[in-house]
Amino acid sequence: MSEEIKLRVSQIEKSFPGVKALDKIDFSVRKGTVHALCGENGAGKSTLMKIINGIYKPEAGQIYIDEQPVQVKDPIQARNLGIAMIAQELNYVPEMSVEENLFLGRLPVNNFGKVKWREVRQNTLKFLKDEGLHYKPDQKLKTLTVSDIQMLEIIKAISNDAQVIVMDEPTSAITQKEVDLLFKKIALLKEKGVSIIYISHKLDEVFQIADDITVFRDGTVVKSMRADETDINEVIAMMVGRKMENIYPKEKLQTGETLLEVKDLCSDNLYENVSFHLDRGEIIGFAGLVGAGRTEVMRSLFGLDSISSGEVYISGKKTSIRNVAGSIRNGMIMLSEDRRRYGIVPVRSVMENASLSSLEQFVYGGYAHRKKEKDTVKSYFHKMNVKTPTLETSIQSLSGGNQQKVLLAKWMLRNPDIMILDEPTRGIDVGAKFEIYKLMTEMAREGKGVIMVSSELPELIGMCDRIYVMCQGRIEGELQKEEFSQEAIMKFATGTC
Ligand SMILES: Nc1ncnc2c1ncn2[C@@H]1O[C@H](COP(=O)(O)OP(=O)(O)OP(=O)(O)O)[C@@H](O)[C@H]1O
Ligand SMILES: [Mg+2]
The missing domain is CATH 3.40.50.300 (P-loop containing nucleotide triphosphate hydrolases)
Structure with missing residues (x-):
């Protein structure tokens, strides 16, 4: 596995009114690996990813791609730098169609500025076929389930030919079958040298696919390590800052009417x-x-x-x-x-x-x-x-x-x-x-x-x-x-x- 650093951030800081979301974050992702981010709710994982994707601007710090300093002003620029993200909170327009969603922000246009819908339709059909998906290109997103939409987002990111793909809770709403499919895709992407930043609260999943793990707590990095040099319990302890014993506080109770x-x-x-x-x-x-x-x-x-x-x-x-x-x-x-x-x-x-x-x-x-x-x-x-x-x-x-x-x-x-x-x-x-x-x-x-x-x-x-x-x-x-x-x-x- 490569030791080459694909993406690195250094001393990133970001505050929101009343919270220091990120404090002097150093973090790097190797080429062709899966790097998992773990941390409690509000630890700052999504915020860092949004900075890498140009959605938020940090107050301090630097992003490097292939060890070259870069400025990521907006998501379009991120895409041009080869970064794609599957967002945690699926933000979709219910009235939008599958093909509009797939080509959002990159609709092909002719010399007169008119959208080449025929091309959009053909490409969409090809995508859906390649991925074995059953939706129609003109189907409205509101008719799809959460799981369908999440799968669509995953495919969209992959179809962009990105070199770094951020997946923020990609499996929160998909079926086990689709999770298996996603993991196969991730393996293929890795072979192609793509780096994946994978955020999940499902630690068993994390240990299934991650090469490296970084644990966040309260806007700081607790530790970055190789996945095979740690285990679930250690990661949990780092996340919450204490050992968790009985995670199910169920009591045996007398039931009534x-x-x-x-x-x-x-x-x-x-x-x-x-x-x-x-x-x-x-x-x-x-x-x-x-x-x-x-x-x-x-x-x-x-x-x-x-x-x-x-x-x-x-x-x-x-x-x-x-x-x-x-x-x-x-x-x-x-x-x-x-x-x-x-x-x-x-x-x-x-x-x-x-x-x-x-x-x-x-x-x-x-x-x-x-x-x-x-x-x-x-x-x-x-x-x-x-x-x-x-x-x-x-x-x-x-x-x-x-x-x-x-x-x-x-x-x-x-x-x-x-x-x-x-x-x-x-x-x-x-x-x-x-x-x-x-x-x-x-x-x-x-x-x-x-x-x-x-x-x-x-x-x-x-x-x-x-x-x-x-x-x-x-x-x-x-x-x-x-x-x-x-x-x-x-x-x-x-x-x-
Ligand atoms: N746009 C915003 N405005 C104000 N505060 C924000 C904003 N975005 C994030 N925060 C705050 O920054 C902190 C980090 O949030 P973030 O979403 O990065 O956490 P997270 O690690 O992704 O958590 P989760 O696992 O719940 O998704 C939180 O305290 C959050 O409330
Ligand atoms: Mg988050």
């Missing part, structure tokens, strides 16, 4: 005859491959999508689910898997995002009680260790994991009876995951019920009392705690039992 009972829920083409129950004090899991129908079932339960038949009982009372407002009134909340599309209100402050759906709690006689609102939000942020410079900071500027915590706080404020959490720990570091698990445990202890949809089997096994496994729109199996194992779940999930 049935909170939620779902009977034969059906929705045309999406899922059929889904029946399950959730008791007070329980945490139940929904496992399955991406696309098994778990999110669709939860969306219907929460009133986001309609059902074609079936019955829902909340605390024994038959309930018709009409819309989200009704579900919230019935004590049910849902944390969505796609926080961009359904979660955050981007331009608003963290404070507003958190208190948005609980405003009536802070209104007395027609007046908003700002101080109480602020104190309550603050206490939740404190409890969940949300890292934000101020409550007025726009939510967009928080790190991915911290955005998720704000959304969770927003729902906790409503003190719901039934919490549906769809991939609640996606993109979240080990420390913050632990805090979310603790909150789930606390909810259960208070006699509430939690439904966790997750693609990470260890967390389902670690946190749930029972697990339902879905496959192709049906519940294929229900596992009791003593039956839990990754193999047992996968058997049902792949429909091979």
Whole structure:
């Protein structure tokens, strides 16, 4: 493997109002290697990558490519220097088509400045065919799933012939099959001498593909090292600054009456005859491959999508689910898997995002009680260790994991009876995951019920009392705690039992 340094940054500094995001960062990537960046939410990983891609301008420091100093003023220049990035928060225009997205910022034009759409179409078709993807070039992005869009972003970066590709949480929303595909692609890219900077909170993945690892903490580099000279536990300890022992704070609790009972829920083409129950004090899991129908079932339960038949009982009372407002009134909340599309209100402050759906709690006689609102939000942020410079900071500027915590706080404020959490720990570091698990445990202890949809089997096994496994729109199996194992779940999930 090459010792040649492809990209190097030296003494990079970057501040945002109230935070020093990066402090004197030195970091280098060898040619033709995968270099993983690890670190807790808010450690500064994405900020450094945005600097390398010309999205942010550092206050100090220098970037070198092939040991030559370069200025990266904007992403277009980054692209010309051979740098590409797959961003962490997928920022897409829902009305845009697949081909427009693929050629964004580099549409071929003729001498009269007109876009050569025929060429765009042909190239797009070729790409999709080469990559074995089934979408149509003129299909709108809003009709694709998160996983499709993420795959498209990956292909776009690769198709640009970049020499350095930054992948910021590329596997947070794709299926295992696509992860395997991505890893094969990464291996091919390495052979071609391409360097990859790989950011992920999934440390097992990191150890699967990384040659080098750099750990960030609070805007500084803790250490850079060869992957084969360290291990997962050492990396975790460096990330959080302490040893983590029991990562699943699950308690065995007495369960109570049935909170939620779902009977034969059906929705045309999406899922059929889904029946399950959730008791007070329980945490139940929904496992399955991406696309098994778990999110669709939860969306219907929460009133986001309609059902074609079936019955829902909340605390024994038959309930018709009409819309989200009704579900919230019935004590049910849902944390969505796609926080961009359904979660955050981007331009608003963290404070507003958190208190948005609980405003009536802070209104007395027609007046908003700002101080109480602020104190309550603050206490939740404190409890969940949300890292934000101020409550007025726009939510967009928080790190991915911290955005998720704000959304969770927003729902906790409503003190719901039934919490549906769809991939609640996606993109979240080990420390913050632990805090979310603790909150789930606390909810259960208070006699509430939690439904966790997750693609990470260890967390389902670690946190749930029972697990339902879905496959192709049906519940294929229900596992009791003593039956839990990754193999047992996968058997049902792949429909091979
Ligand atoms: N545009 C911005 N405005 C203000 N603060 C910002 C902005 N971008 C990042 N920050 C802050 O800089 C710090 C580093 O954030 P960054 O997004 O780089 O973290 P990260 O390591 O990528 O975390 P995660 O794993 O959650 O994605 C955080 O405190 C974050 O709130
Ligand atoms: Mg990030």
